[in-house]
Every structure is written in structure tokens, then in C-alpha cells.
Amino acid sequence: MASDLPMPRPFPHEPPGLKHDMVLAQASTREALGRQIARAHRGASAPLIMGILNATPDSFSDGGVYVQEASAAQRAMTLAQEGAAIIDIGGESTRPDSSPVPLETERARISAILEASVKTGCAVSCDTYKPDIARYAVKAGAVMINDVGGTAIDPAMVAVAAETGAFLVIMHGLRETAEGDVTDALSIFFEKAINRARSAGVASERIILDPGIGFNKSDAQNIGCFDALPTLRQRFDVPLLVGISRKSMLGRLTGRDVQGRLPASLAAATIAARQGAAIIRVHDVAPHVDAMRVTHALSAVTSGRRG
Structure with a gap:
């Protein structure tokens, strides 16, 4: 059901020339990202790294750190310099027990x-389940909608994706449970x-799936999500996104607090890559870029694709 809240106010008026330039740059970024994602999905390149940038006071890992404009801008530049292909921005925490x-x-x-x-030149994604926020973000230059509601919280999200041509990440678990076999x-x-999105006019090459590790799942189900990746990839033939960085499951497995989970995050990301993930969503970009390059290179050797 579409939101009945008022549309967000647009950015201040820009001269027509600047707006036209932004639209062209956005289209170029979207097409370039599409080629990168397709290569990663086919296994022709390492998985892309999506860097997390939250402007929230209550996110589980970096809540309150980047709420000021100066710190957020510096963080965006750092993510780009460290090799993020995508910057995923969010304005509402989705951690357990967070408030809308x-x-x-x-x-x-x-x-x-x-x-x-x-402004960094990276592809930008907006993490939200609200169609009005998604539309606002794409109008301002984002090329991807990371729908943590999986099109189920507000089905109008598929219309926004179809209208704008943005990539649509469909995540499981924000409001759903995984009963039985995950x-x-x-x-x-x-x-x-996917049927909902395609019926609304979202192109198949714009759809990405995220199993929602850590969302309404037991640790056994979270681990099962890794086992499910090859099946999902084969059944739907669309790119897969995995977000495991610093999550509580890793803390329970290692006994580490949230700031001490980088080694565990890298290990989990490596498994996700070997299982077919095309995009890895992370807090620590540079080490994950290196890990994915090495994983891809060694996977190519062991599978006979070297050279």
C-alpha cells in the first residue's frame, strides 16, 4: 500500500543545464554499474563492494557516527577511495527493536x-522501504533502491523502480520469518x-536478491542462507547481494564485540563470494576489496579459469 505521507521536499532549484548534466551522469553511472554487476554475476570479475553509510543515531555498528554533514561527506569520499563500487546510504535503522x-x-x-x-562518482544506493524516500533519492542521483522491505511492506516500491529505471534490491526478512527450510x-x-516487480515493469537485469542474513532468522537459518545462494542464483538467474558485515551472528560465533568482527566478516564474505554472491555489503571497504580480489583470483585457478 502506497504511503499517504507527503512527498519530501525537493532539493533547491538548480539551473536546467546542471540538472541535465546530472541526469546524463546518472544514466552513465547506471549503465556502467549494470555492466559491472553482470560481470560479477557471471563470475567474470570479483564481487562488487557496497560500502555502508548510515546517517542514523541508532544503527547497530555506526549509529551516530555520520549524522553530521562534514563527517558524512568525508566518509563517502573514504568509501570511494577505498574501492567501493556502490555507496549504500540509510536514514532509518533496521536493527532489531529499532523504531520507525x-x-x-x-x-x-x-x-x-x-x-x-x-559527488564521489560512485554508484549510490538508498536503503529504505518507503517509496517516497526511494523516489527522492533517485531524483537526487541514486541509481539503486535497496528495498529492505522486499517489495512486501509497500508494493508501490516496484512502481518507483520501474518509473526511474533504478536497480531494485529485494531483501527478505525485515517483516517476514523463514518457516521450515530456509x-x-x-x-x-x-x-x-520478482513477479511483482516484473509485472510493474522492472527489467529483469535491474533485479538483485538479498537473503537478509540477520533479519528474523536463527543462527542456523542465517548459516543456511549461505547454502541457499547457489540454488537462488540458478533458479532466478539474477545477481545476489549478501550483507554479513559485523553482524551479531559473527559475534556469537567468535565472542567478539561489533568493532572486533572484521576477520569474521572477511571469512563470511569469502564464503558468500564462493557461493555466487555478486555484491558484498560491508562497513570496512578496503580489506573486503582485497579479500574479494584474492578470492576471485584463487577461485579462477582452482576452477581452471586462469588467464
Whole structure:
């Protein structure tokens, strides 16, 4: 059901020439990203790294760190310099027990980091389940909608993706549970969501699936998500995104607090890559870029693709 909240206010008026230039740059970025994702999906390149940039006071790992415009802009530049292909910005925490925020609050939170992230030249993604926020972000230069509601919280999200041509990440688990076999649960959920998106006019090459590790799942189910990746990749033939960075499951496995989970995050990302993930969503970009390059190179050797 579409939001009945008012549309967010647009950015201040820009001269027509600048707006035209932004639209052209956005289209170029979107097409270049499409080629990169397709290569990673085919296994012809290392998985792309999506760097996390939250403008929230309560996110589980970096809540309150990048709420100021200057720190957010510096962080966006750092993510780009470290090799992020995508910067994923968010204005509402989705950690367990977090509180929803009004649309206008979310819009205000992402405004500065959205502008700063677009200026880096990286592809920009907006992490939200609200169609109005997604539309606002794409209008301002984002090329990807990371729908943590999986098109199920507000089905109007598929219309925004179709209208704008943005990539659409469909994530499982924000409001759903995985009953029974996790692979079956994910397959059923994604089949419905993909059909919903395609029926609205979202191109198949713009769809990405995220199993939602850490969202309404037990540790056994979270581990099962890794086992499900090859099945999902084969069944739907669309790129897969995995977000495991610093998550609580890794803390329970290692006994480390959130700031001490980089080695565990790298290990999990490596497994996700070997299982077919095309995009890895992370807090620590530089070490993950290196890990994915090495994983890809060694995978090529062991599978006979070297050279």
C-alpha cells in the first residue's frame, strides 16, 4: 500500500543545464554499474563492494557516527577511495527493536549524505522501504533502491523502480520469518517479489536478491542462507547481494564485540563470494576489496579459469 505521507521536499532549484548534466551522469553511472554487476554475476570479475553509510543515531555498528554533514561527506569520499563500487546510504535503522522514523525525518537525514555520495562518482544506493524516500533519492542521483522491505511492506516500491529505471534490491526478512527450510522460504518469497516487480515493469537485469542474513532468522537459518545462494542464483538467474558485515551472528560465533568482527566478516564474505554472491555489503571497504580480489583470483585457478 502506497504511503499517504507527503512527498519530501525537493532539493533547491538548480539551473536546467546542471540538472541535465546530472541526469546524463546518472544514466552513465547506471549503465556502467549494470555492466559491472553482470560481470560479477557471471563470475567474470570479483564481487562488487557496497560500502555502508548510515546517517542514523541508532544503527547497530555506526549509529551516530555520520549524522553530521562534514563527517558524512568525508566518509563517502573514504568509501570511494577505498574501492567501493556502490555507496549504500540509510536514514532509518533496521536493527532489531529499532523504531520507525517519520518520512520527513528520514529524508532530512539522508539529504546531505546523498549529495556527498553522488559527488564521489560512485554508484549510490538508498536503503529504505518507503517509496517516497526511494523516489527522492533517485531524483537526487541514486541509481539503486535497496528495498529492505522486499517489495512486501509497500508494493508501490516496484512502481518507483520501474518509473526511474533504478536497480531494485529485494531483501527478505525485515517483516517476514523463514518457516521450515530456509532455501524453500527464500525461494517462495523471491518468486512472488520478482513477479511483482516484473509485472510493474522492472527489467529483469535491474533485479538483485538479498537473503537478509540477520533479519528474523536463527543462527542456523542465517548459516543456511549461505547454502541457499547457489540454488537462488540458478533458479532466478539474477545477481545476489549478501550483507554479513559485523553482524551479531559473527559475534556469537567468535565472542567478539561489533568493532572486533572484521576477520569474521572477511571469512563470511569469502564464503558468500564462493557461493555466487555478486555484491558484498560491508562497513570496512578496503580489506573486503582485497579479500574479494584474492578470492576471485584463487577461485579462477582452482576452477581452471586462469588467464
